[in-house]
Amino acid sequence: DQQVKQNSPSLSVQEGRISILNCDYTNSMFDYFLWYKKYPAEGPTFLISISSIKDKNEDGRFTVFLNKSAKHLSLHIVPSQPGDSAVYFCAARAGGTSYGKLTFGQGTILTVHP
């Protein structure tokens, strides 16, 4: 039972354009969501997060949107840069659980072409 789903295995975008990565979840107990970026042979790096009491959070070029009724979140990267090429993971934490337990999606490979 995959509680966090990233339905697009890959995404290709031109440099300077917007990248939109999507994530769906099924568990209504999830109340905190995070996005991580991962390069090969490295550990995931935290990008941005959002609490379920918000519907938007921005940090520089990165914006995360949360639609609780649709159980959907998205990560927008504007403008996209070649250095953004990596695997992006969506993750969620259920309320009342310990900090360290995250449920991850399968990841989306983002390729930004110069």
Added chain:
Amino acid sequence: KAGVTQTPRYLIKTRGQQVTLSCSPISGHRSVSWYQQTPGQGLQFLFEYFSETQRNKGNFPGRFSGRQFSNSRSEMNVSTLELGDSALYLCASSLVGVSGELFFGEGSRLTVL
């Protein structure tokens, strides 16, 4: 500020052996979690330790175990290795109560032959 450090980075074992992986969290972080990453299953939560106590455990067999020391450093052990245990094992630490993100190490790549 040093990040999460995992050792060894790479190791090769044979079926039936056991392995111990080590993780040093970011200074001041008292929560340490372990994850397994495989191509088929993605990132799966193994367990979490806080103040030397296991707070949460994922859906893995009893061959997978861990512990945390008083200095917050953690180890995980896998006994009676199987081919399917080949994976990248990631350790993450967090500053409980301040922010929600986990900080990951670079991982230990285990190959079981």
